[in-house]
Amino acid sequence: MEGRNVVVTYWHNRPQKDQEFLQAMLDEFNKTNPYGITARAEIAGASYNDVYNKINAAIQAGVAPSMAVAYQNQAALYRSMGAVIDLTPFIQSKKYGLSEADLKDYFQTFLDSDANPQFKGERLGFPTQRSMEVMYYNVDWLNKLGYTEPPKDWATFEEIVCKAAQEPGKYGWAIRHDASNFASQVFSRGGRIIAEDGSAYVFNSQAGVDTLAMMQRLAAKKCAVEIPVAERYGEQNRFGNGDVLFVFASSSGLPYYQQAVDKGGKFKWDIAMLPNTGKPAVNLYGASISVFKTTPEQELAAWLVIKWLGETNQTARWATQTGYLPVRQSAKDIVINNFKANPMWGPVADTYAKMFDWVQYAMIEAPVAGYDPVRTLIDNELISVVITDPNADVKALLDKAVEKANQILKENAPR
Template sequence: MIKKSALTFFFLAGTLLLTSCGLGAATSSGEAAVSAANIDDIDLPTGVEIDFWHIQATVYGEAITEMVQEFNATNEWGIVVNESFKGSYQELNQAVRASLAGGGAPDVSMAYENDVLEYVANDVIVPLDAYLDSDQFGVSKDDFADLVDGVLARQQVDAYKGLTLSWPHGNSSMGLYYNADLFETAGIDGPPTSWDEFLDQARQLKDTTGLAYSAMGPAKNGIYYNMLRSKGITPFDAVAATTEFTSPESIESLELLAALFKDELVYTATDTEQEFTNERTATEIGTTARTSTKIDQIGDKFEWSVALTPQETDEPITQLFGGNHVILASGEPEQELAAWLFMRWFADTDAQSIYAARTGYSPAVKSALDTALLSADYGENPQKADAFKSVFVNAQIMPPTAAGNAIDDMVTGVLEEVVLGWVTPQEAAERMDAEAASLLQASPQN
């Protein structure tokens, strides 16, 4: 592992300099290849202070503060966690890059898989396998089995080449919120089960109530990816550097988006939640993390719930959201062990029940559902229970790649041209295919 003071070499002007080393540096260096026995020989991290950077504000940030205070007050080693809000995921990623180049990097940071692959390409991340296997500080087989399948899978994705590079923070999924009262008024029986039915319902709602069916945010790449995956299509293959953007399923999805906006059945809004909670739309496609805020904002104004987005295969799938925790290398074994102990605690039953009860996130571990705290919360707020049981258990991440952030930005821009009518679905598909393939080929994974 590389000490933070030596990291300036890898970062130029605050922008990550991707190297061609892939996962090699993180797996082949003697210092990084520690064993569980080495971990058990590390001195206990008594009184160690660690810095934890995250993206959580409002009720989510309040939950983080509560949890950090709980850990600081109860952990047996006297570890002190200093938590710091860093804005959006993009702003957090930028802050981490700058800190690694200039000093003062955090010990633990939230990160998406694409961010993880950027960091590991530059040998600045600590693999967790030795900690997980440790007799003294590890995770048992029962604890592994307790993790929700999709959550565990995202810590050990194929792109990590056999390593575990992150551990759970909080997770949510892409669901479809619907106003049951407006549906009843429009003669709609329930949420759509296919994208054709989604379009039919949108037209029916417009004809009967004059309202738009849904509002979509400026970044529509997540909804587009969800459409593809619900049709059994994975948008791209990071290893082969190929895409499915010109597939028939993709063209169908782009045509649907174009038609929805052309006929004013949906519209773009910065805050789609406000459009839904104020009854300007009948549905919202968005993260289930917002169930808690909707409960507060809607109150008893109308009946509502959350369901899976439309599905067109026998195996339901939706997007899995939420950052994980990673350890950024400091070269200080006690410091890194303290970081791991905090991360392990955060993903355990009691901590996850606090996080899920205080927010709209779903717990990473199934055992949290049996705690008195979360059982009572889900009993009082059935929409949160529906989000877990109907949506979250079917969630999986997108295939991660170090080029993922750039691909997302590109797809977002092209989709906006589609909904504005500036390019045809076919033209958009061909552009996305060419540009994404080029980005994937230039990725450190290839």
């Protein structure tokens, strides 16, 4: 490896300020690594979808990057195209891998989420950041309605949402066109999106029925408001203006919600886990970094960059910069202290710390090839229908959607 002067490119979707921060970190790696590796970060799009589309085109053209940000289901699709590699040999390598102490330092649920059920547990990516779906809520407004804490069960949630909507122009909850929003609610009602072994979609369970039925009721009563797809960050802006009481969204949005509130209603706000039916569950998000099939030198160099980004110092700095969770337990206190030292965060710094306790309830959606079209199906044929048709048969819709989803799963299964 030494003396090969390998250059690796890393495609991601972070904004320019994070690109500059990331490249400054990589410049440190470039100066200090003993192998002469040069790592360059590049913005490949504004969203994960943009990166996914660009990578698909690059694979077809034979010009994939050395490594890129990828959700588990996207990595599975790339693997089915023969384009990404299993990182297990690198992780276990005596010379270049991770020690037992290192592996124990990583949050186990974060590592587990990259073992792919469709490819016999191959690790098609490695985590350098994670976030989770949380419930953002307006503390002042909730108190005004007579509640001292956020709702812990769905019946109380529904009751509060409708009380909040009694004020003209105000709504209790923002309904988003987002399959992950749907999944988070299914999880918190004891359901799953896909069977644990990745063999079949199962979101037409009672948990799926209850999730859709509640959306349908709250939309029909005008207690909740639909956020149109075209209204980018609409839920965030409406929350910041004090027009919506509850939003379910990624914890990685914390700094942006803070900015929205500062610009808008300037009220006290916080985050909590979603309500549940007796057993908490959180939807663990987080694209990992996948390594593409190039040359043995490039693949090893890409792994060494990922390994370095996952070290305590780097994961702590990245989490502090972005609001993501660090991937190592040894970085937890560093990041919490950084947040507490920054007055911008206020009481949210304390709640950020709570998320580390919520990690134990983590679930992931569907780490299988073809989940992207299934996500579109969940929005188009479930969410979009029930919020506009109060008489739609929720169970029939779910059964039909699961049948289509399982057909997509079959079409994308490894051959």
